Amino acid sequence: METNKFKLGLFVTCAVLLFVAAVTCMGLFDFLNAKAYLRTTVTESVQGLNTGSQVKLRGVPIGKITDIIIHMESKNICLEMEVDLQRFASRSQSIFSNSAISKEEFYQLLHKEIKSGLRCRIEPDGITGMKYLEIDFFNNVKPVSRKESPGKINSCTTANNSKYFFIPSTPSMLASLRLTMTDILAKIAMIDFDGIARRSNLLLENVNKIVQPQKVDKLITQLDKCVESIRKTSDTLTDVLDKKEINDTLADIKKAVNSIAVLSTDIRKNINDSNIPGTVAGLRDLTDEIEDSSKNVNNTIGKLNDAIDALTELAQYLNDHPSALIYGKTRDEK
Amino acid sequence: MAGEDQKKSFPEDFFISVGGMFYTLKEEIFSCIVFAGRVSSAVLDAFRHPGKIRKRELLYFMNLCGADGVPITFLICFLTGFILGYQCAVQMQKYGADAFLAGLVGCAMVRELSPLMVSIIATGRTGSAFAAEIGSMKVSEEVDALRTMGFMPERFLVVPKLFAMALMMPLLAIIGDIAGILGGAVIGITVLHQPLSAYYSQTVSWVRPGYFLESIIKTAVFGIIICFIGCWRGFRTGSDALAVGRSTTSSVVLSILFVIIADTILAHFFNNIFF
Numbered sequence: 001m002e003t004n005k006f007k008l009g010l011f012v013t014c015a016v017l018l019f020v021a022a023v024t025c026m027g028l029f030d031f032l033n034a035k036a037y038l039r040t041t042v043t044e045s046v047q048g049l050n051t052g053s054q055v056k057l058r059g060v061p062i063g064k065i066t067d068i069i070i071h072m073e074s075k076n077i078c079l080e081m082e083v084d085l086q087r088f089a090s091r092s093q094s095i096f097s098n099s100a101i102s103k104e105e106f107y108q109l110l111h112k113e114i115k116s117g118l119r120c121r122i123e124p125d126g127i128t129g130m131k132y133l134e135i136d137f138f139n140n141v142k143p144v145s146r147k148e149s150p151g152k153i154n155s156c157t158t159a160n161n162s163k164y165f166f167i168p169s170t171p172s173m174l175a176s177l178r179l180t181m182t183d184i185l186a187k188i189a190m191i192d193f194d195g196i197a198r199r200s201n202l203l204l205e206n207v208n209k210i211v212q213p214q215k216v217d218k219l220i221t222q223l224d225k226c227v228e229s230i231r232k233t234s235d236t237l238t239d240v241l242d243k244k245e246i247n248d249t250l251a252d253i254k255k256a257v258n259s260i261a262v263l264s265t266d267i268r269k270n271i272n273d274s275n276i277p278g279t280v281a282g283l284r285d286l287t288d289e290i291e292d293s294s295k296n297v298n299n300t301i302g303k304l305n306d307a308i309d310a311l312t313e314l315a316q317y318l319n320d321h322p323s324a325l326i327y328g329k330t331r332d333e334k
Numbered sequence: 335m336a337g338e339d340q341k342k343s344f345p346e347d348f349f350i351s352v353g354g355m356f357y358t359l360k361e362e363i364f365s366c367i368v369f370a371g372r373v374s375s376a377v378l379d380a381f382r383h384p385g386k387i388r389k390r391e392l393l394y395f396m397n398l399c400g401a402d403g404v405p406i407t408f409l410i411c412f413l414t415g416f417i418l419g420y421q422c423a424v425q426m427q428k429y430g431a432d433a434f435l436a437g438l439v440g441c442a443m444v445r446e447l448s449p450l451m452v453s454i455i456a457t458g459r460t461g462s463a464f465a466a467e468i469g470s471m472k473v474s475e476e477v478d479a480l481r482t483m484g485f486m487p488e489r490f491l492v493v494p495k496l497f498a499m500a501l502m503m504p505l506l507a508i509i510g511d512i513a514g515i516l517g518g519a520v521i522g523i524t525v526l527h528q529p530l531s532a533y534y535s536q537t538v539s540w541v542r543p544g545y546f547l548e549s550i551i552k553t554a555v556f557g558i559i560i561c562f563i564g565c566w567r568g569f570r571t572g573s574d575a576l577a578v579g580r581s582t583t584s585s586v587v588l589s590i591l592f593v594i595i596a597d598t599i600l601a602h603f604f605n606n607i608f609f
Contacts, residue, residue, distance in 0.1 A: 003393040004401070011401035015505035018512055019546065028543035054539075061539070127429060 034085040035063075036106050039164040040120050040133070041076045044175040048131035049122060055081045057135045062087045065133060079133065080164060107165050114167060122172040138170050362570070369488075369566045376489040377496065391494040399460050399495075399557075400502030404509060406459070411451050411510035415443050415517025423525045432526045436533045437540030439518030444545040445604075448510035450597060453556035456503060457589040461564035464495055465585035468568025469578040477569065492565045496558060503557030504550040511549055515541075548604050555600065556593045563589045 038055075046068060055063040063083035071078050088101040101109070110118070116137070123134040171179060318324060380387050419439045426432055468491055471477050480487040515537060522533040567585035571577045 001390060001394045003390070003397050005393065005397075007401045008393060008397045011404055012505060015400075015508050019505075019508045019550075022508065022512065023543040023546050025538055026541050026543045026546070027538065126434070127431065128434070 030084070034100055034103060036083040036085055036103050037066075037163045037165065038063075038081045038083055038110075038167050040079050040081075040167050040169040041071070041074075042079065042122060042169050042171075043076055044122070044171055046077050046079070046122065046131075048124070048129050049079070049133065050130075053130070054125070054132040055083065055120075055135065056132055057087075059134075060087065062135075081133065110165065110167065119168050119170045121170050122175075124174075135167070365570060366566060369569060370562070372486070372488045373492050373496070373562065373565070376486060376493050379489065380493050380497070386489075387497065388490065388494055391490075392498055395495050395498035396502050398463070399456065399498050400505055403455060403459055403502075403506055407452055407455055407506050407510050408513045410455060411443070411448050411513035412517040414447050414451055415439055415514030416520060417517075418442060418447065418514075419518035419521030420525065423521050427526065432528065433532075433536060435522050435526060436518065436528075436536035439522075440515050440537040440541040441545065443514030443518065444511045444541055444549050446597070446601070448514050449507050449549050449552040449556060450593070451514075452503060452506045452510045452553055453560060453593045454590060456499070456506070456557060457560050457586055457593065460499065461560040461589045462582045462586050464561060464564030465568040465571075465581045466578055468565055469571035469581040472569060472571040473573060473575075473578060487569075488565075491568075492561070495565060496561045499557035499561040500554050503553040507549045507553035508546070511546065548600075552597065552600050555596055559592050559596055560589045563592060 049065060049068065051065055051068060053065045054061050055065065063081050065079055066082045067078075067080040069078040069080070083106075085100045085103065085106055088106060118135065119138050120133050120135045121138060122131050124130075125132045170176075419435060422438055423432070423435055426435055426438075468477070471491070477487050477491075480490070519530065519533050519537075522528045523530060564585045567581040567588065571581040
């Protein structure tokens with residue numbers, strides 16, 4: 001019964017080292033890392049979200065859900081989460097250092113980001129039906145209405161949970177879709193289909209009353225007569241067109257057209273025979289002369305105006321100085 | 335005429351068979367309870383007086399149960415992880431759920447398959463060996479001789495084996511866990527073309543440290559069961575030439591049966607209480 005103690009010792013040592021390495025890798029000592037504690041409130045179902053589900057910030061896993069509490073008074077569900085601060089680099093961190101952000105610094109940063117629109121939302125994690133909590137800036141979504149302001153310790157706390165920092169949430173994509181659909185359905189439900197149907201029936205009844213079958217029959221009969229009349233007229237026209245009169249008429253029209261052609265030829269001949277260029281040149285000379293005469297008349301009228309003005313001035317002067325008729329103008333006035 | 339007299343009618347024969355079966359069952363249950371009592375007494379005595387534990391035998395059985403079983407345990411667990419990974423990869427690839435392979439293989443191997451595989455290997459290697467060893471001693475009346483001399487044979491023959499199994503099986507399970515995860519990783523890397531770092535991070539995110547604790551506790555319990563049944567069947571060995579073989583066979587069958595039953599109970603226990 002000899003024992004290979006080296007082999008046994010090697011086996012035990014290796015197995016223990018493997019165990020320690022495995023549990024360390026799997027996060028046994030994660031509790032030593034600095035943590036921040038967040039809480040949010042959702043109004044929708046949290047089906048698929050469990051304790052231990054991941055919390056991600058813009059896709060980066062930063063923590064996990066630690067508790068899910070139903071808050072009966074507000075009919076909300078509180079989600080408590082634990083965030084590993086090792087994931088966040090400190091503002092004062094250099095490239096080579098490895099210091100994590102402090103909890104206070106993280107809360108301040110979060111408060112500022114919440115004011116800028118940072119929210120959390122339940123998101124599906126693949127096709128398995130599992131979900132995770134995403135923290136991100138979601139555009140065009142309205143936050144879940146809550147009385148608490150961001151960062152304030154909210155009402156779904158119990159006794160000693162003042163360590164939690166509140167972060168608002170927004171409805172998930174499915175919840176938003178459901179809300180939209182609910183709104184649409186509510187609007188559709190508000191349409192008075194019964195009233196519309198009633199009014200439609202009434203309208204049809206009135207139409208039926210107005211358009212009685214006897215009247216319709218009469219109308220159809222009249223229409224038939226009208227059609228018959230049109231047909232007869234058409235036949236008559238066809239008969240007329242077949243007769244000789246129309247041929248005579250066409251012959252008269254042809255004669256008239258020929259006469260018009262002859263007349264046109266005569267007019268062209270008369271025009272060619274007349275001395276239109278000479279006449280036009282004479283007219284042009286006449287126009288020039290009339291223009292010259294007009295200018296002369298204008299000059300004459302201008303001179304007449306000047307003469308009238310001088311006479312008026314003379315008359316005025318004589319009126320003021322009648323002695324000027326004997327003595328003439330004085331030296332000074334000259 | 336004498337042969338005809340010995341023939342029984344159908345109902346009588348049936349009831350005799352049923353009665354015999356239940357009598358045997360009762361005898362086995364009683365003997366099991368008595369054996370359990372004796373082993374418990376010996377274990378308590380060993381805890382009270384640790385110096386009385388036969389260390390040489392303890393080390394021998396630790397070597398037999400643990401170190402000697404490493405290669406076969408590693409190989410079987412690695413192949414189990416490989417097969418599980420391959421079968422799952424083929425199906426999961428259809429649904430685009432490749433990323434979950436690491437979690438599935440890791441959780442399945444650490445929580446269930448590795449403890450079960452290690453226990454089945456231990457049943458075949460160690461449990462049957464214990465039954466054969468004690469059975470042979472029973473056939474050669476060595477056990478009776480110990481009793482005649484006033485010794486408690488369970489203290490010498492069962493306690494070192496029990497301690498060795500309870501100590502070594504969890505260590506084997508750890509090696510089995512790692513081997514299974516490696517087997518799945520080979521498939522993840524070669525079939526699904528996942529980077530090793532991605533497979534590792536997925537495994538780490540899914541497999542919790544508590545799962546290793548579950549694996550350790552389970553295999554320790556299974557080791558005790560296997561050792562107990564192997565030794566019990568050894569002590570129940572008859573005096574004929576074929577008895578050792580029967581004891582060995584029954585120890586393997588019963589060990590696997592009780593390991594599965596214990597696994598069912600423990601799985602429920604761990605899922606509802608710890609995780």
